[in-house]
Amino acid sequence: MTSTNPHGHQKGRARSTASHLAAVTELLRPLRGSARTELLPLSSALGRGLVEDVTAPVSLPPFANSQMDGYAIRSSDVPDGGTDLRVAAPVPAGAGAATLEAGTAAPIMTGAMIPEGADAVVPIERASPDHFLPAGDAARVKLPAAAPGTYVRVAGSDIAAGEQALAAGTFLGPAQLGLLAALGLPEVTVYQAPAVLLVTTGDEVVEPGRDLPAGKIYDSNGTLLEAAMTQAGLRVLRAGISTDNPEELRTLLRSQGAGADLIVTTGGVSQGAYEVVRQAMADQPVEFLHVAMQPGGPQGIGTFEGTPFLGFPGNPVSCLVSFEMFLRPALSQLLGAPAARLPVRARLGHPLTSPEHKHQVRRGRLRPDGTVQLEGGESSHLMHALAGSNVLVHVPEGVAALGTGDEVEVWML
Ligand SMILES: Nc1nc2c(c(=O)[nH]1)N[C@H]1C(S)=C(S)[C@@H](COP(=O)(O)OP(=O)(O)OC[C@H]3O[C@@H](n4cnc5c(N)ncnc54)[C@H](O)[C@@H]3O)O[C@H]1N2
Numbered sequence: 583m584t585s586t587n588p589h590g591h592q593k594g595r596a597r598s599t600a601s602h603l604a605a606v607t608e609l610l611r612p613l614r615g616s617a618r619t620e621l622l623p624l625s626s627a628l629g630r631g632l633v634e635d636v637t638a639p640v641s642l643p644p645f646a647n648s649q650m651d652g653y654a655i656r657s658s659d660v661p662d663g664g665t666d667l668r669v670a671a672p673v674p675a676g677a678g679a680a681t682l683e684a685g686t687a688a689p690i691m692t693g694a695m696i697p698e699g700a701d702a703v704v705p706i707e708r709a710s711p712d713h714f715l716p717a718g719d720a721a722r723v724k725l726p727a728a729a730p731g732t733y734v735r736v737a738g739s740d741i742a743a744g745e746q747a748l749a750a751g752t753f754l755g756p757a758q759l760g761l762l763a764a765l766g767l768p769e770v771t772v773y774q775a776p777a778v779l780l781v782t783t784g785d786e787v788v789e790p791g792r793d794l795p796a797g798k799i800y801d802s803n804g805t806l807l808e809a810a811m812t813q814a815g816l817r818v819l820r821a822g823i824s825t826d827n828p829e830e831l832r833t834l835l836r837s838q839g840a841g842a843d844l845i846v847t848t849g850g851v852s853q854g855a856y857e858v859v860r861q862a863m864a865d866q867p868v869e870f871l872h873v874a875m876q877p878g879g880p881q882g883i884g885t886f887e888g889t890p891f892l893g894f895p896g897n898p899v900s901c902l903v904s905f906e907m908f909l910r911p912a913l914s915q916l917l918g919a920p921a922a923r924l925p926v927r928a929r930l931g932h933p934l935t936s937p938e939h940k941h942q943v944r945r946g947r948l949r950p951d952g953t954v955q956l957e958g959g960e961s962s963h964l965m966h967a968l969a970g971s972n973v974l975v976h977v978p979e980g981v982a983a984l985g986t987g988d989e990v991e992v993w994m995l
């Protein structure tokens with residue numbers, strides 16, 4: 583049971599960040615449906631999540647090849663102390679190699695196939711002479727001994743045909759796409775990028791570039807969230823700024839919302855007299871609640887005329903933290919993309935305090951020495967301090983104070 587005290591703060595149990603993340607993940611689970619996948623050429627799949635496990639159709643390397651420019655030899659031909667060998671025909675690049683006759687050394691370049699019979703490569707710098715000779719009967723080269731396998735890249739030493747190359751749900755970055763290309767796969771099945779209708783709200787909010795009358799502020803949330811979502815690979819539909827008139831907001835959502843997989847609004851969700859988002863959602867299955875998190879406590883979640891809906895609070899830092907704490911990890915878990923933030927341990931450069939019953943998310947600058955300097959205070963209007971930050975700093979529920987040198991988890995932005 584939740585009630586409101588004279589200061590407007592909600593009483594009763596706030597939902598934990600973990601259970602709100604679970605609720606957001608549940609809301610968005612339909613985005614993982616089988617109809618929501620597409621086959622894309624590798625060049626278009628950057629930043630998407632893989633739908634199914636990929637099994638290697640070939641081994642990597644596909645054949646044993648040389649790791650050095652030098653001579654392919656039968657290691658048993660060269661005793662300790664080295665010997666002279668007759669120079670055989672060079673191994674041609676990109677073609678099958680002839681068998682290496684006993685007592686000969688074949689010039690071989692990096693990546694060329696190890697000839698049948700050869701089992702080691704001596705780099706050209708260790709040969710005498712230390713440059714390649716024209717092939718011919720008269721040509722001989724002195725080589726030191728080499729153990730079997732020296733500078734040989736064995737077939738399948740990276741991955742063998744039939745092994746799992748990538749697991750379903752993997753985020754496809756440059757390395758993963760490079761692997762698919764190395765395996766000879768030109769296309770990949772990925773989840774579709776969700777389309778998000780983004781609406782900022784408030785009679786006080788005006789577009790950058792316009793005049794700024796008394797009492798108004800520029801819309802930072804629209805740009806901030808559009809950029810965060812675009813960077814995360816979402817398709818963003820910007821519906822501009824809604825006034826504080828709930829009927830206008832509903833009209834805007836209906837007229838712009840076609841094709842959206844998710845509606846995200848900012849503002850109008852707390853305890854004020856004109857909470858436009860709360861009012862616009864009054865007859866919809868939308869819950870307004872408090873998450874035990876600072877900033878980003880007030881949240882809305884549900885559906886608007888069937889479309890999943892998230893109502894983020896209006897303060898700029900609150901809406902970015904909401905995106906990072908709930909929307910990014912939910913999509914990452916369901917669709918493999920965007921990539922989850924990598925948690926890193928850092929040492930606080932100075933002390934901090936935190937509301938004991940909330941998960942606090944501060945903003946900070948991680949330095950190369952592994953210490954983190956907080957940027958600005960805890961207030962969620964501090965856009966300039968956010969712009970000077972490169973990490974989110976997590977202070978879990980149950981912690982009221984931390985000292986200089988204490989370890990914290992930070993997420994690189
Ligand atoms: N009595 C209470 N008041 C407030 C509570 C509370 O529990 N009881 N919670 C506070 C917290 S925490 C937050 S966060 C905000 C959330 O408020 P809303 O989501 O209703 O947002 P607004 O009131 O519309 O705006 C809050 C703040 O953010 C500024 N804002 C709004 N939109 C934008 C935008 N697009 N670009 C830049 N800045 C924006 C707005 O001017 C306000 O300053 O409620 C607290 N109050």
Ligand code: MOO
Pocket residue numbers: 875876877878879880895897899900961962
């Ligand atoms: O939750 Mo509000 O986001 O603390 O400022």
